Amino acid sequence: MDYGHAVEFGVFITPTNAQPQAPVALAQLSEQLGFDLVTFQDHPYQPRFLDTWTLLSYTAAATSTIRLAPNVLNLPLRPPAVVARAAASLDLLSGGRFELGLGAGAFWDAIEAMGVPRLTPGQAVEALEEAIDLIRGIWNPDQRGPLPSGERYPLGGAKRGPSPAHEIPIWIGALKPRMLRLTGRKADGWLPSLGYLQPAELGAQHERIDDAARGAGRNPAEVRRLLNVPSGTDSGQLADLALTHGFSTFIVATDDPNALTHFAQETIPTVRGLIEAERVRRGTVAPGRSTRALAARREGISYDEVPASLRGKTIEPGDFAYRAVRSTYLRGGAPGIVFRPDDTAGVQDAVAFARAHRHLPLGIRSGGHGVSGRSTNDGGIVIDLAGLREIEVLDEARRLVRVGPGARWQDVARALEPHGWAITSGDYGGVGVGGLATAGGIGFLGREHGLTIDQLVAAEVVLADGALVRASADQNPELFWAVRGAGANVGIVVSFEFRATPIGKVAWVQLVFDASDAASLLHRYAHATEDAPRDTTLFLIAGAARPATAPVARLYGVIDSEDTSVIIERLQPFLTIAPLLDQSVQLGSYADVITNAPDTSHDGRGEPGFRSGLLDELGPETAAVAAELVLSGSTPWFQLRPVGGAIADVPEQATAYAHRRARYSVTAVGRSASFDELWTRLEERFDGLYLSFESRTGPDIVARAFPPATLERLLTLKEQLDPEGLFRDNFPVR
Incomplete structure (x- = not known):
């Protein structure tokens, strides 16, 4: 035998x-x-x-x-x-x-x-x-x-x-x-x-x-x-x-x-x-998967028809590695099969398999951190792009960099650090490049250099029919327009080309304030932010206070300067927005700031309860409504991210991310009836939302994310590129 x-x-x-x-x-x-x-x-x-x-x-x-x-x-x-x-x-x-x-x-x-x-x-x-x-x-x-x-x-x-x-x-x-x-x-x-x-x-x-x-x-x-x-x-x-x-x-x-x-x-x-x-x-055949692993397979998936290029790069529910790929940062999942291709051909084969299983949910994952949790599902297919994580300088003189969708932003920052470059990239280094670079990218350098998508000059995209196309201002410009803000609807980006930004040492700022008078703090924060030069971007975060303690708010972010006098000057307006409880300012590289995530697998449970909105103003009335939410104890996480500046310099019709007039991105977490009531009152003041921070789904959410003219343009392109709706599980436009 x-x-x-x-x-x-x-x-x-x-x-x-x-x-x-x-x-x-x-x-x-x-x-x-x-x-x-x-x-x-x-x-x-x-x-x-x-x-x-x-x-x-x-x-x-x-x-x-x-x-x-x-x-x-x-x-x-x-x-x-x-x-x-x-x-x-x-x-x-x-x-x-x-x-x-x-x-x-x-x-x-x-x-x-x-x-x-x-x-x-x-x-x-x-x-x-x-x-x-x-x-x-x-x-x-x-x-x-x-x-x-x-x-x-x-x-x-x-x-x-x-x-x-x-x-x-x-x-x-x-x-x-x-x-x-x-x-x-x-x-x-x-x-x-x-x-x-x-x-x-x-x-x-x-x-x-x-x-x-x-x-x-x-x-x-x-x-x-x-x-x-x-x-x-x-x-x-x-x-x-x-x-x-x-x-x-x-x-x-x-x-x-x-x-x-x-x-x-x-x-x-x-x-x-x-x-x-x-x-x-x-004609001896290898034993294959165990009886236990075979018993864990989900119905409706032709496991024996997995393409040859993906054998050895496929994880099933009965496999030991499944626990590391089933969930995302905040959402628990139980997909029926997870593909982990390490090249473009593998992605194309995975898309072909998904086309043959249109009846199943389809999640596309770059890093799995996205708070919407759309890159996992129950019983469906996940195409995990973690194997496509190359970072390559294409042209030193033009600062052109090719990055794979599975790379993490902290890895990108470290790779660019020796060149004195950076690409703005949110505030957490564990986020995958693919999700953020197709949705927008609101980061610490946004007011100075724009969104992440504003530094994108080209992308290679696998379409729903499996074709690989290049999108840029000169090649497939309509696809290039859509990738920058609505990429999840039109294909899978397997390679990004960015033009990086020169950067030196930056000041990493952390300030803690007494938030008992939250309305005043929020309004003063807005005034200081809007008056600040573009080199200064400080996010605000607050949440439910601990029992018997005063509520606090924390400002954290970057001042793009290593000149001590400039840093002090930029900080002065922020230091007086409320009683200051603690402060820290450190000089370092942008990579030092963004390298803040462990390289561990995600293990989310349940469903995330994130809400998102975009504000054009944060005057006294809006600040009062937001303050009531902050002080209610119904949200452990309330965040303001300043936008505007260089982000607003880009015409609204230039990218599928169209809310260029907004001054603040608002995010909160909550599930209670009191939270929903207070959030609804604040939501009435929004003009749009940012999909990366939204876990609700449905046509009304998509309609808030894309203004009517943008949505109509996306619908037309969707009909051309994905008429059967293969990419329908991540805020589809139809």
């Missing part, structure tokens, strides 16, 4: 303490020779052995690509809850290179001598089974309810997490029938040693594993067969063990560098060649 797993090779190194660096050096040599895996036996009671877990950690730091595993971990001497956290930690620190081999315990006299109560063979198997469930439970922070708690490992409120970097496989070192059945039910791999196996018994041992796997509703091929072998094992024997007995990972046991080198250079190529040739002749 041959289960079809990819053939891999590892090394089995003695963790000797005679020369403590020797095992590490052998691991490094194994990596250089191209081995897939390095393993160490675990016998903590041996006086001549290093501690295996410490050695694994040290070796992980001393290597970069080879995977690591205990062969196998002596479970009775290591509490499984601690093992789970240690394994996840090592996997995270090593970049997903840790695998977990477990054993129920052998040499019980030595184990008992270490202070651990002796178990019968049956009890040891029961303990191992409990441990596997417990370890996997700790690795799954999304699972609800208490952790598995059993007779051998009773728990009293232990917590889940951390989650490892990848789905750590659990292999079991097993020989006896009960352990083999456990392997079939629960393990990802069987790891015996060739010296303990009898050829005549191999068939029966595999069958026990396979029968147990089928009884648990698993495909027997889900259990990888690994084997520890002596360094002198013949190539033909190894090939036979793979093709006849199902083993696919061979771990050579030796501490001899010369033997390792010979095995890598002579044995491995020969074995691979023999196995691959026979598999081609037989």
Whole structure:
């Protein structure tokens, strides 16, 4: 039998303490020779052995690509809850290179001598089974309810997490029938040693594993067969063990560098060649996704028709990586399939797949931070552009920069910093380029240099029919007009070309005020903002006060100057808008300001409750209405972003973002009836809204975002480019 797993090779190194660096050096040599895996036996009671877990950690730091595993971990001497956290930690620190081999315990006299109560063979198997469930439970922070708690490992409120970097496989070192059945039910791999196996018994041992796997509703091929072998094992024997007995990972046991080198250079190529040739002749197929993963698939999706270019770049609900891509910053999601193409052709193939599934929701994601949450869905398709994150200077003299939609703005800022350039980009570095650069882009440099879309000079766009077109002032100008403010309606931008702005040091300003008289504070803030030179942009944020504390408002933003006297002059009007509680002013680069986000996946829950509006004025009456909302306690987040300045210099008809007269972008969060009432009163004073900060949907929201003439123009273009409405799940114009 041959289960079809990819053939891999590892090394089995003695963790000797005679020369403590020797095992590490052998691991490094194994990596250089191209081995897939390095393993160490675990016998903590041996006086001549290093501690295996410490050695694994040290070796992980001393290597970069080879995977690591205990062969196998002596479970009775290591509490499984601690093992789970240690394994996840090592996997995270090593970049997903840790695998977990477990054993129920052998040499019980030595184990008992270490202070651990002796178990019968049956009890040891029961303990191992409990441990596997417990370890996997700790690795799954999304699972609800208490952790598995059993007779051998009773728990009293232990917590889940951390989650490892990848789905750590659990292999079991097993020989006896009960352990083999456990392997079939629960393990990802069987790891015996060739010296303990009898050829005549191999068939029966595999069958026990396979029968147990089928009884648990698993495909027997889900259990990888690994084997520890002596360094002198013949190539033909190894090939036979793979093709006849199902083993696919061979771990050579030796501490001899010369033997390792010979095995890598002579044995491995020969074995691979023999196995691959026979598999081609037989038509052997790889095992594919597990039964559990297949059961998690959603209805209405032709998973088997995923284009070849996207295989290996597709995440399904049953995959370990799904938890990192299902949700956005604020919205919980459960898409049926997530594509992660890394080139334009992959995006085109993903669009073709979406066209064949028009009945499903379609989300396009650049960074996933968008507060509207439109880049995830329930049961539909998500095209995640995180793999298209290149940042390239095209023309130094003209400051032309090409940026992929999946790049994060803090990465862009760092890449441009050595050139003394910047592209205005909101206020949070974790936002993806694609969403912001097709919606508008209201940032700290907006009053001085315009919106992000105002620095865009060209874009490459995949249309609904899969065609790739270039949009600029000279090529497809109507599409270029639409991309700048309504890009989600007309296609997927796979490449942006911006003209960056020269910039030096800037002042990063943070001011905290007593907001008890919020109406006066807001009105004075507006007066100071409108009188400020364009090089000064300070956002305002306020929200529900903590119990028994006065409400506060915070101003934060940028003064584009490194001249201390200029900075002080610019700040003076703002310092008197209300009683000042705290202040901070720091000089640094624009990249220092915008690099403020961790590079972690989003895990939003529920539905966001964001509201957006654009104000042409913030006089006393409007300030009073806004102040009532701020002081009501119904919103934890109320923000004003100044626009105007260079943003207003651009004619309204020049881009699909048409609200150029607005002076403030207003954002608030809330869900209560009192919030809705107060927001409605403020909303009556708006002239438009900014879609990037709006979570409500519907034709009325779209009509507020685009003035009638703009909307009519967009409708005409939509009919030409996307007549069947493929891009309909992110504020569609029809």
